[in-house]
Amino acid sequence: MAANIFTPRAYIASQGVTNRAASLSRPFTAKLSKQSPRAAQFKPARSQAKTDRQGDAQLPVSAALAGLLAPFLLDVDPALAVNPLLTGKTVSLVHPAIMIFLFGSTAWTGWLGWQWRRARLIPAEVKELKAQLPKPDAEGNRPRSPLDQQIAELEETRKALTKGGYRDKHWNWGSLLLGLGVLIAIEGPVNTYLRTGKLFPGPHLYAGAAIVVLWAAASSLVPAMQKGNDTARNTHIALNTLNLALFAWQVPTGFEIVQKVWELAPWP
Structure with missing residues (x-):
């Protein structure tokens, strides 16, 4: 019994809350379960994968712009890049x-x-x-x-x-x-x-x-x-x-x- 007091339902029952109040606490407990450490562990990974996919899609454009601007920004002999x-x-x-x-x-x-x-x-x-x-x-x-x-x-x-x-x-x-x-x-x-x-x-x-x-x-x-x-x-x-x-x-x-x-x- 001492171990269960730390669960949300046991804690509410120990405080003498009515069944109606206990039912109102269920969304709160569901929210807590969704934000569990295990769920939070995988959320950044999915966000990072999405960011990586966006970066991969934009890489050709960035590379093209860098190639166009490089002769103007770097001290490179133009004759080396010309036919x-x-x-x-x-x-x-x-x-x-x-x-x-x-x-x-x-x-x-x-x-x-x-x-x-x-x-x-x-x-x-x-x-x-x-x-x-x-x-x-x-x-x-x-x-x-x-x-x-x-x-x-x-x-x-x-x-x-x-x-x-x-x-x-x-x-x-x-x-x-x-x-x-x-x-x-x-x-x-x-x-x-x-x-x-x-x-x-x-x-x-x-x-x-x-x-x-x-x-x-x-x-x-x-x-x-x-x-x-x-x-x-x-x-x-x-x-x-x-x-x-x-x-x-x-x-x-x-x-x-x-x-x-x-x-x-x-x-x-």
């Missing part, structure tokens, strides 16, 4: 090869633009020369003048320039120069970084960045030029002239880099 084809001579020489083409394209595009400018300005020049011709006499006859031959030559020149389609050619080559030029100008530094893990600030890099800015600035003036804004036209010409001069100045430094790539970069 060797992208860092070899073949791809590395794409930049200088296309830049030589773009240098010639810049001069060619400027010449096409100048021809279109001539065709556009000739009518005003002809009008000015015609105003200088001698006045006709009372019978409507006008004496011959050396200006007549000059006017005829200018009109023939304008016809030839108009048939040449220099305006459309200038626009087409300018669009190619802007699109391909910006692409290759970005490709060069990216290729350098993939090969060496760093960039080399200097005249070539700074001049290349300035050329891209001048391309964009000159192109942004086209809408105003189409509306007849002479200030925009003159600024467009000035920017492209500066661009060509900067391009020519940059060529020797580019050849120096090409020599280093040829000596140090592996094939292919």
